[in-house]
Amino acid sequence: MGQQERVEAESAGAGGMGPLKRRGLIAGLAALAAAGLAKLAGPERAEATHTVGGTPNADSIALHVGQFNSTDGQTTLNRSTAGSGLVVSTLGAGSRGVFGSNGTAGGAPGALGGIGILGQSFAAGPNANAVGVLGEVGAASSVGVRGTNFANSASAVAVEGLSVAGAGPGIGVRGKSAGIGVEGDSTNSTGVIGRATEAGNPNPGVIGSATNGYGVFGFSQNSNGIAGQSGTSAAGCVGFAGAPGGYGIYGGIAVQGGYAGGFAGPVLVVGDFTATGGAKSAAVPHPDGTHRRLYCMESPESLFEDFGRGKLANGRAEVRFDPDFAAIVHNDDYHIFLTEYGDSGGLYVANQSSSSFEVRARTAAASGAFGYRVVARRKDIAGPRLEKVKLPEPIKELVKPDLPKPAEPPKAPEPPKAPAGPERPGR
Numbered sequence: 001m002g003q004q005e006r007v008e009a010e011s012a013g014a015g016g017m018g019p020l021k022r023r024g025l026i027a028g029l030a031a032l033a034a035a036g037l038a039k040l041a042g043p044e045r046a047e048a049t050h051t052v053g054g055t056p057n058a059d060s061i062a063l064h065v066g067q068f069n070s071t072d073g074q075t076t077l078n079r080s081t082a083g084s085g086l087v088v089s090t091l092g093a094g095s096r097g098v099f100g101s102n103g104t105a106g107g108a109p110g111a112l113g114g115i116g117i118l119g120q121s122f123a124a125g126p127n128a129n130a131v132g133v134l135g136e137v138g139a140a141s142s143v144g145v146r147g148t149n150f151a152n153s154a155s156a157v158a159v160e161g162l163s164v165a166g167a168g169p170g171i172g173v174r175g176k177s178a179g180i181g182v183e184g185d186s187t188n189s190t191g192v193i194g195r196a197t198e199a200g201n202p203n204p205g206v207i208g209s210a211t212n213g214y215g216v217f218g219f220s221q222n223s224n225g226i227a228g229q230s231g232t233s234a235a236g237c238v239g240f241a242g243a244p245g246g247y248g249i250y251g252g253i254a255v256q257g258g259y260a261g262g263f264a265g266p267v268l269v270v271g272d273f274t275a276t277g278g279a280k281s282a283a284v285p286h287p288d289g290t291h292r293r294l295y296c297m298e299s300p301e302s303l304f305e306d307f308g309r310g311k312l313a314n315g316r317a318e319v320r321f322d323p324d325f326a327a328i329v330h331n332d333d334y335h336i337f338l339t340e341y342g343d344s345g346g347l348y349v350a351n352q353s354s355s356s357f358e359v360r361a362r363t364a365a366a367s368g369a370f371g372y373r374v375v376a377r378r379k380d381i382a383g384p385r386l387e388k389v390k391l392p393e394p395i396k397e398l399v400k401p402d403l404p405k406p407a408e409p410p411k412a413p414e415p416p417k418a419p420a421g422p423e424r425p426g427r
Contacts, residue, residue, distance in 0.1 A: 245392040252395065276391060302383025304329050305375045312344060312368055315361040319372060326355060329376035337375070342368035 079085045088097045102114030119133035135144030147158030161173030175182035184192035194206035208216030218226035228237035239248035251260035283291040306325045310317045321331065331354045338347045338359060345363030347370055352358075359370060377383065 247392070247395065250395055274389065276389075300386045302378040302381060303375050304378050305373060307371070307373050309369060309371050310359060312359070312361050312366050312370065315344075315364045315366045316350075317359045317370070318356055319359060320356040321374070325374075328379050330379055331355070331376060334374055334376035337373040339371040339373075340368065341370055344368040344370070 077086050090097050098117065100115075100117035102116050104114030106113035117133075119131075121128075121130035121132045123130035133145065137144045145159070149156045149158040159173075161171075173182075182192070184190075192206075194204075196203045196205045206216075208214075216226070218224075226237075228235075230236045237249070239250075241248045253260055280296040281293045282296075284294055286292045304325070306322060308319065310319050334352075336349050336352070336357055338349070340347050344361040344366035347359055347361055350358040350360045359372070361368070
């Protein structure tokens with residue numbers, strides 16, 4: 001028997017393994033390897049491998065789902081067709097579908113620190129309508145985008161919107177809604193603050209605009225609805241009328257017994273002052289502790305008057321005008337009223353000039369005293385006699401708008417902690 005024949009015979013013996021059995025062993029090992037790969041690709045562990053060039057191979061870095069992954073490079077998911085690039089979902093209240101964390105400080109005032117999550121859209125064109133980050137909700141009391149400040153510091157900002165395209169008219173934060181566009185609520189500080197702080201910026205800190213309602217409305221249950229204050233000699237509150245017959249500032253009363261306006265301090269009016277439907281008066285303190293009303297004397301013309309005393313000598317007296325009074329009235333035409341103190345036989349005005357007038361007594365040797373009142377027309381304005389006045393249309397009754405009661409804000413979540421993944425298994 002030859003050598004080859006002996007080998008084949010030994011292989012076919014009871015203690016050996018023939019070709020058929022060897023093929024069965026190889027098939028079994030292949031099935032076991034396939035099962036192991038299926039287990040790795042199942043829910044317990046899934047991985048995607050890739051090379052820098054984009055061609056998968058067994059030696060590529062793997063991204064393991066459900067395990068801690070570490071790398072020094074950037075991981076990029078790029079979809080070449082329209083649709084969502086990455087979809088992540090989870091269950092459980094307070095759980096996060098996507099969590100981004102970066103604890104790196106900026107290191108200097110104004111410097112940008114680490115960014116946990118960044119959303120960008122650089123689509124161009126006047127109708128790009130692109131969105132960098134979009135938050136949506138579909139149920140009541142929900143929030144599309146929320147920022148939570150855990151720093152307990154006034155310099156910390158939960159949500160900030162910046163417009164950095166030079167000094168252009170970009171908008172940092174905008175709210176648009178069929179309801180309330182922007183709402184600010186605070187339990188212990190200011191609800192909304194608007195600032196325009198650059199030295200050369202003449203624009204207001206807050207602008208309110210409306211088509212038919214109030215541009216800005218302020219309401220306080222226990223304090224002032226709107227307050228304004230200036231740090232310089234400018235006005236704390238300014239109003240301008242934008243059309244003939246309009247009002248720069250208008251105050252009304254919501255209930256009888258209130259006051260449309262109140263001024264605690266000197267009041268300056270530049271222009272005409274007209275009172276209608278009421279009287280001009282002064283409330284004067286009385287010794288009995290009350291205030292008594294004293295009314296203004298009105299005149300059909302714009303007149304100024306001055307008072308004084310004089311004394312006769314040999315039945316005559318010259319009275320000279322106060323120069324300051326003569327400078328502000330028409331001193332070429334004025335009226336003089338005399339009051340005789342004692343019996344001087346009667347007094348009359350003998351001569352008048354632009355600077356003085358002469359008083360004489362009917363008794364030539366009279367030496368008594370007298371009083372005088374001079375009335376002259378005001379020089380700086382026309383002041384027509386009984387001028388007709390067209391009153392502006394009255395403003396409709398001021399009504400407080402029905403403001404919706406803000407919903408109770410949802411409870412702020414606990415500060416998130418960066419997930420500490422398990423140690424990477426040995427390879």
